[in-house]
Amino acid sequence: MIWRSFDWFLLLAIVGLGWRSLNDRDLFRAVIQFIAFGLLAAVAWVRLRAPDVALAEAAVGSGLTGALLLSALARMRRREQQAVPPRTEASE
């Protein structure tokens, strides 16, 4: 019974987070929700008794993709602020 309600919670949380992540206007929040979505998907893979897929999902789907999305976001922001003179490495 406990597991069943946990599975339902997982199901609703994954769908809800996916929906929020796609519709959030704040891109940073959307990325964070995507990372949480990936971690919950990894838990779902564990519940489906596929620990191999869970490991890959947590590491690649959530961790590395999250890092990639965050760095892409930072780069987008930097492009938008091109009016500010770009940082020079030589000034270090």
Added chain:
Amino acid sequence: MIGRGVIGICSLLLMGALSWAALSLPAKPPGLAKASLDRLGESGVAHPVTAVLLNYRGYDTLLEVGVLLLALAGAWSLGRGEQPAENPQSRPLLLSLLRVLLPMLLLAAGHLLWIGAFAPGGAFQGGALLGGALVLLILGGLARRALKRERCLRAGLALGVLVFAGIAAVTMALTGGLLQYPPGAGGALILVIETAAMVSIGLALGLLYLGGQPPEGARRSLLATPPDHA
């Protein structure tokens, strides 16, 4: 708004078709589980998932490693990437965290690679950890000198595909089947392939973070005296 409606209807139709397909599957699919478990002893590994990935359907994994290499080639074709330009000395917390974290990440990656023969784990999981370690190194500014050595990076990136394809060619010459390992040699060959693949996967995943080819070492005058923070 009309466009969104059309997309919504199409999505619902697709969901309906997929649900119907999923519901019309036989409740107990015949599957290949029994056949693959029966011959697990011959595969050279004791974990059925690894046996499928690297023995029964090894060419799938070969293609996956190739796809990753292609993805990185695509990212590199976009131009030079950028590194965080801040002075790493200004982030003492990150540097001291890396001192603890990096050895553990390397150890865990090796462990996942080795344990893949008996339990969940393997080259992709270990490679993902290596990729994470590389991202942390880049963030800490510790990978600058390594990233200048593009030839070494390229060699490391190609290693997985080259070793995998080389073993595939040799096994084809020996046994007549692509990635059909000679009896008894499966375990060792799988370990060699997975080790090479893990290095390449880790490098590819970590280097993707730069968003392009590693930045060029144009400012040699600056690099002549790199800050010694090791």
